[in-house]
Amino acid sequence: MNELEISVDAATGQDPQDQLKSNTYWFHIFQAMVDHELAKLGPYAFAVYCVIKSHCDLKTGLSIPSIPTIARKAGISSRQAMREIKLLETLGYISRTRSRKHNEYKLTERIAISDSKGRHRGQAQWEYRPAQIRSTIEELKRMLFTREAVGQGIHIEHLQIIENQTNIGFQISQADLDQLAESNPDIYNKLLSIRSSIRERNTTKI
Structure with missing residues (x-):
């Protein structure tokens, strides 16, 4: 000091x-x-x-x-x-x-x-x-x-x-996801559900 x-x-x-x-x-x-x-x-x-x-x-x-x-x-x-x-x-x-x-x-x-x-x-x-x-x-x-x-x-x-008008998506770091899973499981599960829905929709478009 x-x-x-x-x-x-x-x-x-x-x-x-x-x-x-x-x-x-x-x-x-x-x-x-x-x-x-x-x-x-x-x-x-x-x-x-x-x-x-x-x-x-x-x-x-x-x-x-x-x-x-x-x-x-x-x-x-x-x-x-x-x-x-x-x-x-x-x-x-x-x-x-x-x-x-x-x-x-x-x-x-x-x-x-x-x-x-x-x-x-x-x-x-x-x-x-x-x-x-x-x-x-x-x-x-x-x-x-x-x-x-x-x-x-x-x-x-x-x-x-x-x-934008044709696509909606999000990017979240794995560290943030891991922390969210511990602090607020409900929001974590909702985010995973949204991500799965987006992926399914994009796959259907392809």
Whole structure:
């Protein structure tokens, strides 16, 4: 962490070795997350997310705060902290692995992509590494300009609706389908039914 240190002048009558310190470490929160995800996460999950993110290693992005530390800094109980961590895992914002006696967390940034009319066209995802954030953003800009779906460390999950007078279809990534199957089986089954109907209709036309 970055710390601002100020040596106390001898004129103050204090020990010259005494130093005042202020923690000036900072981390990134994208406006897209506040605009599109904060209300869905809720204040407690967002607080847990911020605590975990504030402990990320600058180069690797690895974060290893303990459950008691997360709970204390978020102002909640350890049991609730674990529930919020599970929610963040389910939504794909963090991944958790067990190493010896502590949990290791890695964070995934998720940025919504829209077209010129504001319609949703996909979601960019990448593993959070603070020291690489500037180069990552530049890479994302390049990918959007060239309409690439896979870049160096960035993957764009597509959710597109294609519609015209003679053909209607949709494209949904397998990752989105798998997540939808767990979170909302009814919608998942309806989508599969629609897809089957479209395929049957197209086959009949051929």
